[in-house]
Amino acid sequence: TQLLEQSPQFLSIQEGENLTVYCNSSSVFSSLQWYRQEPGEGPVLLVTVVTGGEVKKLKRLTFQFGDARKDSSLHITAAQPGDTGLYLCAGVRNFNKFYFGSGTKLNVKP
């Protein structure tokens, strides 16, 4: 059983469209991270959110941590082909244990 469930699992959209990826759990996390992984490479950290309700923006990407620190969302505005990749959320519990979500594979078509 995975602690973090991501949805959707797969997403194929046209360039310029908006999208939201969800990361849900019934457990509380001290912080939550979002990573992007490209084929043949390791995940790369995009953002860390720590406070319940926190919103962080990274250019066209908006990350939100749920008020209860159990869930998070990633919204991409005007997606571009360069956004294509596997998006992973990771919740931190017990100070140093990272639990990764099931992943969302995004394909942005030109």
Next chain:
Amino acid sequence: DTAVSQTPKYLVTQMGNDKSIKCEQNLGHDTMYWYKQDSKKFLKIMFSYNNKELIINETVPNRFSPKSPDKAHLNLHINSLELGDSAVYFCASSRQQGQETQYFGPGTRLLVL
């Protein structure tokens, strides 16, 4: 220049063999990790070391034995390889324990035949 490096990148071997994967980080970090990513891309932590000491040891068969000769290295030895061990193994490091940024290596693709 590579921050976290792993060798080998690809490893194809027969069932029952023993193999090792090496990881080195040149970031001066205190904490290092081993993760396993299965065919469905699910990434699961296996071990974590802080200053050469084991701090996380998830439910992993004891055929897997990590070794940290110094802060910059964390190797993974696997005995009696099984088909189910086929996966991509990622090494990562972070400055300290906790909700720090983790820097991942490029992964080692292990295929057990």
